[in-house]
Amino acid sequence: MIFLIGLAAAGLLGLGFVAQQHAAYREPLGRMLHPSLLLDLIHKPLWLAGLAAMVGGQILGALALSGANVAKVEPLLATNLLFALVIGRIVCKENLHWNEWLGGLMASGGIALFLVLGEPTGEHPTGPESERWLAAAGIVFLALVLVSIGRRSPLQTRAMLLAAAAGMLFGLQDAVTRGLLLRLGHGLWAIVTSWQPYALVIVAICGLLLAQSAFDAAPLRVSLPAATAAEPITGILLGVLVFTERLRLGPGPLAGQIIGLAMMVSGIVILGRSPYLAKRENNVSECPEARLP
Template identity: 90%
Template sequence: MIFIIGLAAAGLLGLGFVAQQHAAYREPLGRMLHPSLLLDLIHKPLWLAGLAAMVGGQILGAVALSGADVSRVEPLLATNLVFALVIGRVVCKENLHWNEWLGGLMASGGIALFLVLGSPRGEHPTGPESGRWLAAVGIVFVVLILVWIGRRSPLQTRAMLLAAAAGILFGLQDAVTRGLLIRIGHGLGAILASWQPYALVVVAICGLLLAQSAFDAAPLRVSLPAATAAEPITGILLGVVVFTERLRLGAGPLVGEILGLAMMVAGIIILGRSPYLAKREDDVAGCAEARLP
């Protein structure tokens, strides 16, 4: 049952990403990284449908995580990239070459291999007052650097960097959510008195803006892999630093983790070299044009 729920969550996430990207892709490039991008997208039925699908996938993912270890569920959720490519190909008639399928499979497979072999154990409760949460400041600093470099990079590179920054924020969002769930027994008042619920809202909105800006710049096969890879890895790193989880560092698991990371990076590079990398100022997403009434 966990396997089915996990795959259903990944499918909904993939569907949500496809719908959101094809709505965001129609926006002018001048709106990238500007709040007006989100304000415009919330009036588009296609984007709202994608957002609903993404939320549904996150809820199913949480249900799966409540009944199984992270090492069993996260690899299933990481297949959302493959689902997105398949849905884009079937629904939107996007032409995908063999190297793009190979890149998608390598990226998703590498993520899954890293998560299965490196999944941390031994989580300890960490309150919002703990100094370990200062690691979140470092995460935000990395995101700011990626955005700064991305704004000065060619469009296809910008899409991947913004997507990676979004994935990192999504990983931070997962960690903050985990911290809230750990303290849920203390009561609603204690939760609202801490910084975590407010930080969660800010991080979620900023991550959404970065993701839609990446979708505005390039197709999913360019903009999504970096986000798909960055989220679980960031979540694991924060789990180790904030919740004192322990990664598997034996000789066998360590080799597999390195191999998984290498596969993931190679898959992203293959996808990033797609002949159709990014739109011009006058491009329009054909799928969205065709599907909207």
Template identity: 50%
Template sequence: MIYLYGVLAACLLGLGFVLQQHAAREAPLKDMLSFRLLLDLMKVPLWLAGIGCMVVGQIFSVLALSHGDLSRVEPLLATNLLFAMVLARWLSGERLGWSGWAGVLLLSGGVAAFIVAGSPHSGPAHTGTLRHWLVFGGVLAIALLLVLTARHVRLVEEPPLLAAAAGVLYGLQDALTRVSSSLAEDHGLGRMLLSWEPYLIVVLAVTGLLLVQSAFEAGPLRMSLPALTAAEPLAGIACGIGFLGDRIRVTPGALTGELLGLAAVVTGVFLLGRHPAMPTGSHKDPAESTGSHRDPDESTPESD
């Protein structure tokens, strides 16, 4: 059931991302990184359909996380790019070609290699308070650093940074979702609602959504989705091992297989994201957008 829920979640997430980007690319750039962007997009039926797919996909991911280890589920969720590729290919009419098939094989094979080599499984939930908060704070710091860096580069370079920041937050959200599920199973729904984790999940989800839509708005899907897809499982696995007690094999052979599997996943993600079938969008020139925050080739003084 873990694999069934994980694949269903990936399918719906990939479909949702493509629909959201098709809608977000038409939004005015002046709303970038502003909650006005979400309010404007809520009036677009295509975007709402994409959000609906994403919500249902998140429900399936919660089911997968409630039945399995984070380090096993996260690589499965990374396959959402395969399903995004199928829809994007249908919309664009492009053939997969050698690079597309190479991306498919690397992504799916990398997921399988990591799971087989690492054999992820649950361990003791108590990993130490200091370690818990160091990993937790480190993940948040990485996301913040990515956003701050994005605001000091050219507009055309922002989408992958914003998408990666969203992916990091989504990985942390997945970890907290597993914590909340465990609280509900062990102590009941009332105990879960009295803890802070469910409320932080909502904050992370909304913040991540804003970052993703801003990335979709600022550039084509191929610039943002690979970074989003690669960052989420890496952050999730780090949280799972860092403070949830997940365990993987650490023999030399297993570590080699795990590293090769993760490298294949990341390489496959970027090959598919750069494939011609992934929509480039027809985003208007930011210079023509009233109130856009800056020209795509303009850098702030700090970046010069």
């Protein structure tokens, strides 16, 4: 059941990303990383529909996290790019080429290999006062470094760096969500008086702004793969560091996990380069004009 819920969440996220990027891509580049970008996008029905799909995906993702640890759920959420590819294919009304099939097989096979060989199990509820949450501060710092470098980089590199920073914050958001779910048994007052629900809102808004800025800068084939790869890696890392989730560490399983993650990231990159995720000059209504060659 967790597997199906995770895939359903990924499907809604993929749909949301496609709709949001089509709307954000028409925004002036000068609004990147500025709150006015979000204020303008909330007046666009297509973007709001994408946001609704994304929220639905986040809710299903939270439901999956309530029944499984972060290291199991995150790889499933990473398949949102597969769904974005299919949606892009339907919109552009063209057949998939061999590289799209290769990317899909590599991404799916890598996720399956990681889950089978890693067998992420076990966790310890971590209260908001635990020092293990300092790992979250490290993730925020790394995201800020990527944003800082991206601001001084060429447009295409900027899009990838901003998307990677957004993915890191989305992974952090998943970990904080899991932390809140584990504390439900302590009562509402214990949750309200902790830093986690407020940090969750701030992280979600910042991640959304970074993602929309990346979508404003470049087509999905450039911007989405970095976010899709960074989110599960961050979530798995926080699952191990914060919730002490355990992966099989024998030489064989560890090598298989590394290969699986490498396959997943490589497949995501290949899929992200699909022309069906980019906007086209010859069909603005279905695959709008791209700024990049």
